[in-house]
Amino acid sequence: MDKVIFRIKKGTPEKWEYKEYEIPVENGTTILDALYYIRDNIDRTLSFRASCRMEVCGSCAIMVNNFPRTACSTQIKTIGKKVITLEPLAGYKWIRDLVVDFDEFFKKHESVKPYLVRKDNPEGQLLQSPEQLAKYKQFTLCIKCGACLAACPVAVSDPFYLGPAALAAAYRFNADSRDQGKNLRLAVVSDAEGCWRCHFSSECSEACPKDIDPAGAIQKLKVQAAGYELKRFFHLGVKD
Ligand code: SF4
Numbered sequence: 001m002d003k004v005i006f007r008i009k010k011g012t013p014e015k016w017e018y019k020e021y022e023i024p025v026e027n028g029t030t031i032l033d034a035l036y037y038i039r040d041n042i043d044r045t046l047s048f049r050a051s052c053r054m055e056v057c058g059s060c061a062i063m064v065n066n067f068p069r070t071a072c073s074t075q076i077k078t079i080g081k082k083v084i085t086l087e088p089l090a091g092y093k094w095i096r097d098l099v100v101d102f103d104e105f106f107k108k109h110e111s112v113k114p115y116l117v118r119k120d121n122p123e124g125q126l127l128q129s130p131e132q133l134a135k136y137k138q139f140t141l142c143i144k145c146g147a148c149l150a151a152c153p154v155a156v157s158d159p160f161y162l163g164p165a166a167l168a169a170a171y172r173f174n175a176d177s178r179d180q181g182k183n184l185r186l187a188v189v190s191d192a193e194g195c196w197r198c199h200f201s202s203e204c205s206e207a208c209p210k211d212i213d214p215a216g217a218i219q220k221l222k223v224q225a226a227g228y229e230l231k232r233f234f235h236l237g238v239k240d
Pocket residue numbers: 151152153154155163164197198199200201202203204205214215218
């Protein structure tokens with residue numbers, strides 16, 4: 001059985017250090033398996049967050065050799081290194097060890113109204129064609145892991161930037177034919193800390209474990225936001 005050394009940032013913002021742990025690794029062993037191994041066999045104090053172990057709950061994202069990944073779906077042997085450094089997600093308030101505070105992330109998400117907005121009260125089902133569904137379907141796969149924000153050079157340096165996950169969520173609902181809240185969202189994302197802060201470097205899309213393309217969504221959102229701003233500028237009656 002192979003061995004890999006994990007260097008883990010341990011402690012709190014006030015006092016921390018990198019601690020090393022040697023872990024036995026087989027084909028298929030994931031980073032999350034290694035974290036449980038350490039906690040169960042070497043260091044009971046190691047703090048990390050996880051739940052589903054199958055890339056569904058979104059709670060286990062951490063920095064792995066300086067790149068954000070979901071620990072449960074990252075197999076150690078695919079990294080191809082004998083020494084692997086684990087750190088808390090970049091761009092978030094650090095709490096301790098590998099645990100960060102997601103409050104701001106979810107506040108940003110909530111600010112774009114990530115749900116269907118209706119002005120009427122329709123009875124029965126709101127039907128969609130496969131083509132209408134295809135416009136936003138990939139974005140429904142988001143597990144809110146926050147890896148995209150940790151990969152974004154703008155988000156890690158500007159805590160007020162809405163970030164790729166929230167902006168992709170805004171696009172997801174704006175692209176949904178059943179929704180009537182597009183202008184409410186565009187008023188939020190057209191802000192200086194919204195879609196215009198994105199410079200389309202695409203690190204967010206590269207980091208996404210669900211193969212979602214938040215960078216692409218943000219560029220489409222910019223087109224919508226430009227139309228929204230033009231209508232407002234020329235007083236063409238933008239309705240919420
Ligand atoms: S494309 Fe935009 S949101 Fe994505 S990493 Fe680059 S700057 Fe950040």
